[in-house]
Amino acid sequence: MVDSHTNYNQNLANDLKEYGKEYSxxxxxxxxxxxxxxxxxxxxxxxxxxxxxxTLVEIIYKSKSHEEMQLNKERNINI
Numbered sequence: 001m002v003d004s005h006t007n008y009n010q011n012l013a014n015d016l017k018e019y020g021k022e023y024s025x026x027x028x029x030x031x032x033x034x035x036x037x038x039x040x041x042x043x044x045x046x047x048x049x050x051x052x053x054x055t056l057v058e059i060i061y062k063s064k065s066h067e068e069m070q071l072n073k074e075r076n077i078n079i
Contacts, residue, residue, distance in 0.1 A: 030057050051076045
């Protein structure tokens with residue numbers, strides 16, 4: 001049985017295809033993970049815009065805790 005979340009992301013990716021490759025099923029899954037991991041804090045456009053999307057994905061997957069994620073995010077913003 002296919003997970004409904006996976007189906008949703010695939011359907012959304014298909015609907016957003018005309019807007020570019022950034023909205024692939026995989027990227028939508030990464031965006032969902034990012035939103036869940038940082039749901040308790042506000043991420044301002046200015047600081048977040050200084051970090052590449054791929055770098056944010058790497059931070060999420062390589063960090064073992066929320067605190068480590070925060071530290072890695074801050075390090076990348078201040079580069």
